[in-house]
Amino acid sequence: MMLNRNSHAYDDIISLPHHISSHHPQMPIHDRAAQFAPFAALSGHEAAIWETARRTEERMELDEDAKAVLDEKMAMLQILLPRQPQITVTYFKPDEKKSGGSYITVTGNIKKIDEYEDTIMLVDGLKSFVKEICNIEGDIFTGKLPKTHNIR
Structure with missing residues (x-):
């Protein structure tokens, strides 16, 4: 087994007490740990890359x-509205940040068809x-x- 020739280079100081400054306060552990945290030179750059890569659908x-x-x-829904029939609606939701949507x-x-706002609302509050x-x-x-639900 070969020993590293520098393994004993600090034997003379390894057992000395740790120096504590009398002039400067000791840095808190949390701040010391922050010194070694990864550094992002361009904050928000990674988020911008993900946003650009995110796909949207065309209308x-x-x-x-x-x-x-x-x-x-x-x-037909307007006629049956008082009975609140169950429906399945597929609609396009435009993306808030870029062209397209989903x-x-x-x-x-x-629940309601609002002709003034041109919206349809479900009982759970969803509006389209x-x-x-x-x-x-x-x-x-x-x-x-x-x-x-039969119409008379």
């Missing part, structure tokens, strides 16, 4: 037939602009309603 343009179907479904699908009972909706589904559109 789909609905054709006239799809718009007509959505209009029919909205009219499509979100939620299921819940409809009607112009952002690309699909609405539910049993009310397929004729599979419970007897309490």
